[in-house]
Amino acid sequence: MHPRRYKWKRAFIIVLAIASISAGFAGFSVVFRDNLVxxxxxxxxxxxxxxxxxxxxxxxxxxxxxxxxxxxxxxxxxxxxxxxxxxxxxxxxxxxxxxxxxxxxxxxxxxxxxxxxxxxxxxxxxxxxxxxxxxxxxxxxxxxxxxx
The missing domain is CATH 2.40.50.140 (Nucleic acid-binding proteins)
Structure with missing residues (x-):
């Protein structure tokens, strides 16, 4: 594989990880917002x-x-x-x-x-x-x- 391909793959994995963490945090806050007193x-x-x-x-x-x-x-x-x-x-x-x-x-x-x-x-x-x-x-x- 070419080094350029590794950069795109690594960037894609980083973006996917950030998006997953953000979606998880958003889901967590929506679920627990009603239970926060x-x-x-x-x-x-x-x-x-x-x-x-x-x-x-x-x-x-x-x-x-x-x-x-x-x-x-x-x-x-x-x-x-x-x-x-x-x-x-x-x-x-x-x-x-x-x-x-x-x-x-x-x-x-x-x-x-x-x-x-x-x-x-x-x-x-x-x-x-x-x-x-x-x-x-x-x-x-x-x-x-x-x-x-």
């Missing part, structure tokens, strides 16, 4: 104001005295100590869910109320998910009796 503290959520169609997670403490239940629908406030977000959720809440404890809610924020589709509670009365504890530490309202 960002975590925000109430302060971050208020600052960023994601689109009402964007699925996000908000975490913090359930504000004491804020929990109300009516016909299987729960209304409560999630706070990071600096800011608070009203949350509404319809469904069964976890057994460990209670006021004054850490919670992560997944859903969407319409600018006024966070509409949760999923509620996740922590493991015991002093445990807090790392995302929630980091948000509370950033706000300056961390208490030493919490544990990660």
């Amino acid at each position: 960002f975590f925000f503290s109430p302060s971050e959520l208020l600052a960023k104001m994601p689109s009402p169609t964007t699925r996000v997670r908000v975490g913090g403490l359930v504000e004491k005295g804020s929990l109300q239940e009516k016909s299987g629908s729960y209304h409560f406030i999630v706070t990071d100590g600096a800011n608070s977000i009203p949350v509404t959720y319809t469904g069964l809440i976890p057994n460990l869910f209670r006021e004054g404890q850490g919670v992560v809610a997944e859903g969407s924020y319409d600018g006024k109320i966070f509409i949760a589709k999923t509620i996740m509670a922590k493991h015991d009365e002093k445990y807090m998910p790392p995302e929630v504890s980091d948000a509370i530490k950033k706000s300056g309202h961390w208490k030493s009796n919490y544990k990660q």
Whole structure:
């Protein structure tokens, strides 16, 4: 074979490899785009104001005295100590869910109320998910009796 033919063959293989990697990355991002959920503290959520169609997670403490239940629908406030977000959720809440404890809610924020589709509670009365504890530490309202 001629050296010129090797150059074209090598160039073709390189272009094919780049195209394959690009197509794989594009396919990967399309498939996982719907499963990508960002975590925000109430302060971050208020600052960023994601689109009402964007699925996000908000975490913090359930504000004491804020929990109300009516016909299987729960209304409560999630706070990071600096800011608070009203949350509404319809469904069964976890057994460990209670006021004054850490919670992560997944859903969407319409600018006024966070509409949760999923509620996740922590493991015991002093445990807090790392995302929630980091948000509370950033706000300056961390208490030493919490544990990660």
